[in-house]
Amino acid sequence: MVSGTGVEGPAYERFHIEAKSADHVYNVPNKFDVHAKRLRLAAMLIHETIRYRFNRDIVLSRPCIYGVFSGRLGGFKPIKQRCVGCMRCVQEYPHIMQVNYGKKYRELGDLHWTPESVFTILYESSTGKIPVKGMGYKGSFSGEGWDGIWTDMSEIVRPTRDGVFGREYISTSADIGSKPFFLDFSSSDDVTGKKIRLLQSSLPIMLQPPESSKLDIGIAVKQSASKLGIYHMSRSPLNAYEEDPWYVPIVDKANLGKLNLDRAPMIEVDLFTSNRGLIGELRQRYPSKLISVRLKIDEAAEDEACRLFNDGADVIHLCADYHGFDYSKTHSHISHGLRRVHTRLVNEGIRDRITLIASGGITRAEHVPKAIICGADLVGLDTTLLIALQSEFKGETRDRTDCRLASRKIEVAWGAQRLINLMASWHDQLIEILSAMGMRDVRRLRGDVGRSMTDEELREQAFEGIDKLS
Amino acid sequence: MINNQAGINEKHSERIHHGLDILPSLKYGIPGGLGNKRWTGELLLATYLQASTGQPPSNGLEYRIGDSGGGFDVLSWRKPGDMPRLATEEVDLGIPLNNRAVGAKLSIPFPFYGGGMSFGSISLNFMIARARAAEKLGTYMSTGEGGYPEQLVPYKDHIITQVATGMFGVREETMQYAPILEFKYAQGAKPGLGGHLLADKVTSEVARMRESSMFTSLYSPFPFHSVYSVEDHKKHVDWIKTVNPRALVSVKVSTPTDVDMVAIGSYYAGANIIHIDGGYGGTGAAPEIAKKNIAMPIEYAIPKVHRYLVSEGVRDEIVLMASGGIRTADDIAKAIALGADGCVVATAEAVAVGCTHCGNCERGRGCQVGITRG
Ligand code: SF4
Ligand code: SF4
Numbered sequence: 001m002v003s004g005t006g007v008e009g010p011a012y013e014r015f016h017i018e019a020k021s022a023d024h025v026y027n028v029p030n031k032f033d034v035h036a037k038r039l040r041l042a043a044m045l046i047h048e049t050i051r052y053r054f055n056r057d058i059v060l061s062r063p064c065i066y067g068v069f070s071g072r073l074g075g076f077k078p079i080k081q082r083c084v085g086c087m088r089c090v091q092e093y094p095h096i097m098q099v100n101y102g103k104k105y106r107e108l109g110d111l112h113w114t115p116e117s118v119f120t121i122l123y124e125s126s127t128g129k130i131p132v133k134g135m136g137y138k139g140s141f142s143g144e145g146w147d148g149i150w151t152d153m154s155e156i157v158r159p160t161r162d163g164v165f166g167r168e169y170i171s172t173s174a175d176i177g178s179k180p181f182f183l184d185f186s187s188s189d190d191v192t193g194k195k196i197r198l199l200q201s202s203l204p205i206m207l208q209p210p211e212s213s214k215l216d217i218g219i220a221v222k223q224s225a226s227k228l229g230i231y232h233m234s235r236s237p238l239n240a241y242e243e244d245p246w247y248v249p250i251v252d253k254a255n256l257g258k259l260n261l262d263r264a265p266m267i268e269v270d271l272f273t274s275n276r277g278l279i280g281e282l283r284q285r286y287p288s289k290l291i292s293v294r295l296k297i298d299e300a301a302e303d304e305a306c307r308l309f310n311d312g313a314d315v316i317h318l319c320a321d322y323h324g325f326d327y328s329k330t331h332s333h334i335s336h337g338l339r340r341v342h343t344r345l346v347n348e349g350i351r352d353r354i355t356l357i358a359s360g361g362i363t364r365a366e367h368v369p370k371a372i373i374c375g376a377d378l379v380g381l382d383t384t385l386l387i388a389l390q391s392e393f394k395g396e397t398r399d400r401t402d403c404r405l406a407s408r409k410i411e412v413a414w415g416a417q418r419l420i421n422l423m424a425s426w427h428d429q430l431i432e433i434l435s436a437m438g439m440r441d442v443r444r445l446r447g448d449v450g451r452s453m454t455d456e457e458l459r460e461q462a463f464e465g466i467d468k469l470s
Numbered sequence: 471m472i473n474n475q476a477g478i479n480e481k482h483s484e485r486i487h488h489g490l491d492i493l494p495s496l497k498y499g500i501p502g503g504l505g506n507k508r509w510t511g512e513l514l515l516a517t518y519l520q521a522s523t524g525q526p527p528s529n530g531l532e533y534r535i536g537d538s539g540g541g542f543d544v545l546s547w548r549k550p551g552d553m554p555r556l557a558t559e560e561v562d563l564g565i566p567l568n569n570r571a572v573g574a575k576l577s578i579p580f581p582f583y584g585g586g587m588s589f590g591s592i593s594l595n596f597m598i599a600r601a602r603a604a605e606k607l608g609t610y611m612s613t614g615e616g617g618y619p620e621q622l623v624p625y626k627d628h629i630i631t632q633v634a635t636g637m638f639g640v641r642e643e644t645m646q647y648a649p650i651l652e653f654k655y656a657q658g659a660k661p662g663l664g665g666h667l668l669a670d671k672v673t674s675e676v677a678r679m680r681e682s683s684m685f686t687s688l689y690s691p692f693p694f695h696s697v698y699s700v701e702d703h704k705k706h707v708d709w710i711k712t713v714n715p716r717a718l719v720s721v722k723v724s725t726p727t728d729v730d731m732v733a734i735g736s737y738y739a740g741a742n743i744i745h746i747d748g749g750y751g752g753t754g755a756a757p758e759i760a761k762k763n764i765a766m767p768i769e770y771a772i773p774k775v776h777r778y779l780v781s782e783g784v785r786d787e788i789v790l791m792a793s794g795g796i797r798t799a800d801d802i803a804k805a806i807a808l809g810a811d812g813c814v815v816a817t818a819e820a821v822a823v824g825c826t827h828c829g830n831c832e833r834g835r836g837c838q839v840g841i842t843r844g
Binding site (some may be wrong): 003030046048052055058059063064065067085086087088092093094095096100101120131132133134135136137138139140141142149151152153154155209279303308365366370407430432433435436437439450451453455458459461462463464466467469 | 474478479481482485486488489490492498501502503504506507508510538539540541544545546548649655656659661662666673675677687692693711723724726728732749750751752753754755756757758759760761762763764765766767769770773774794795807808817824825826827828829830831832833838839842
């Protein structure tokens with residue numbers, strides 16, 4: 001009973017992800033490295049002692065409001081981890097103080113993962129909060145792929161401010177599966193033809209830890225997924241997954257016999273390592289189960305997607321490499337292939353009958369709405385999960401078969417909370433993007449390129465008539 | 471104790487001023503941790519130097535562009551060819567702020583004025599410094615949405631009263647003081663999102679000014695709850711014109727895909743100035759996702775709006791001001807070349823008094839140089 005209404009049914013509960021602090025357990029390098037030239041510092045102290053006539057308070061008052069020099073030895077032994085790079089010490093004592101980006105910070109990540117993006121994920125997964133900072137944007141004007149896309153906003157015509165603190169509900173849930181265009185009924189009102197087969201995910205996100213991930217990471221992913229009401233996938237034949245309604249096994253010829261697929265809500269066939277024949281085989285064995293097909297994005301992806309639809313796939317999982325670049329000769333960004341496949345399915349009149357998942361290089365919260373604008377229903381997260389769980393970079397992690405992120409030993413409960421926090425932060429950021437557009441349902445955003453602007457198009461239009469320097 | 475505190479303040483102010491003077495000389499190089507792609511260390515130092523001397527650097531410091539790899543940073547000037555160089559006194563930098571047949575004929579002696587930075591997010595000292603500079607220069611500065619401290623009243627002829635969605639501190643008399651009233655529909659750094667003043671910034675003074683309770687977070691909603699159409703917007707403009715018939719009306723909006731439509735709507739609603747604020751503008755605090763990803767940069771919005779107003783035959787009747795990432799005199803000139811009449815600057819003013827663009831304004835400790843409040 002919904003209290004006071006006389007209406008039967010469960011009380012309305014607004015979807016909410018409970019974030020709890022889950023601090024880093026492995027050291028995170030300082031972003032800034034502060035250093036004082038000791039001799040000059042000593043000389044300055046003598047000078048100020050005389051100038052301020054031995055007034056201890058004035059002489060010893062230090063420039064840092066973050067307490068970097070509040071230790072017993074002040075600037076001689078700065079508490080480096082407190083430095084936030086405000087630069088006041090350098091402004092006051094440029095001849096003594098040096099503040100640089102720390103060496104270890106600069107070395108974080110790889111060609112795709114910048115130190116800043118690693119820090120962002122660490123912050124989001126430890127706090128569950130949206131990163132908020134003062135002053136304006138500090139980065140590059142635009143960039144390849146997601147960085148060359150801006151999302152739209154609506155100046156006035158929109159629902160009242162929703163956002164994270166809003167009064168109106170914005171849905172972030174996504175459907176996974178296939179829908180027929182219409183239903184056929186028998187004379188006794190039973191559905192006779194193809195039925196709607198849909199799973200619902202509370203976020204347009206699936207978790208898919210890279211294959212090299214250790215067991216404790218797999219369990220943390222499983223626990224967080226079930227708490228969040230989202231799906232996770234792997235090819236691991238873990239017993240722990242057997243009763244898990246949120247687990248989607250990835251199958252190929254090699255592991256088919258090792259997995260119990262009976263309870264799986266959906267099965268993903270890996271076309272990287274299998275051929276299409278397996279789809280038919282599985283369809284025969286499990287006629288009513290959802291079948292997803294993992295497909296690499298290359299020149300043939302659009303044709304292949306249409307064929308897969310005809311083969312009976314309910315979901316197509318389009319994959320780029322871990323840096324978000326496809327497997328075509330030009331190694332284009334995943335956004336291009338995704339748009340091509342989505343548009344082709346629209347033109348063929350079958351887009352609404354199939355689900356598209358996009359994965360590879362989804363490493364920041366803003367990539368989710370941008371991938372959806374390009375045509376995905378959901379995105380898959382891979383290396384991002386490992387960063388949240390403080391895995392270590394051991395080289396370039398681009399190749400899906402060669403993950404150079406070494407997972408560290410973790411407590412499962414801690415790991416699950418970090419992933420829940422990450423999703424809480426991304427959920428809220430997705431809401432910020434949707435609310436700026438005045439959109440109440442993330443499903444409406446799918447393929448809506450009109451709600452985005454690309455650098456290429458805007459530059460062409462705006463700078464038309466301006467000579468290009470060769 | 472009080473003397474000590476005064477001595478401590480004096481020591482640090484003196485040191486900071488000394489630093490702002492000496493750092494641009496490059497005697498100690500460019501500090502490695504200073505700046506970012508938009509406001510590079512060089513650009514920050516060059517701005518300190520210009521604020522100290524009133525002259526551009528002569529030691530090779532880059533003072534015109536940043537390192538963002540796009541927008542203003544990749545636009546350069548075509549060589550003038552055979553055009554003769556004009557004598558400085560022959561160049562008129564002034565622009566009118568009202569191109570309509572009716573209303574006050576205000577103008578400014580150079581094509582920029584100070585943007586909104588609100589009481590509560592910035593310190594009173596900085597606010598008054600801006601007002602004094604605006605008065606001296608014969609230009610304007612906007613209050614932002616945090617109200618109108620009485621200390622600003624002596625400068626009222628140079629102060630734009632902002633009317634934003636939270637309506638904080640908007641009173642009849644503060645509207646009547648103003649030569650220009652500015653409706654803020656949206657802000658470039660957080661387009662489509664409201665404002666959020668953190669509870670610990672809502673001191674007794676701020677609470678009094680905003681007519682709210684102390685140490686309670688304040689949200690400016692988005693959008694104006696009374697405006698869902700151009701007709702509603704016109705009613706707003708009419709309301710303002712009733713309260714202060716002599717004021718010019720500026721409409722500050724963000725840069726969505728249909729920014730050109732928004733501009734024309736504002737024209738028909740009776741605005742004198744359409745002020746477009748691009749995505750890379752400043753803020754006291756905003757989600758990083760909003761700053762980087764929502765709405766287009768100002769470089770792309772200016773020509774879009776300019777051309778549309780031209781095609782609608784109204785360009786000469788409305789003043790187009792651009793903001794959101796205008797850092798340098800070069801940026802202003804480029805914005806005008808792209809179609810704006812002038813620009814609105816704010817972050818550059820903060821840098822002039824020592825801001826390092828470090829982004830720590832919202833950390834709750836206050837700005838280390840006293841620009842924003844803790
Ligand atoms: S840069 Fe700022 S936070 Fe870091 S030590 Fe210097 S004064 Fe302190
Ligand atoms: S905290 Fe940093 S970015 Fe903010 S106003 Fe002060 S110096 Fe500028």
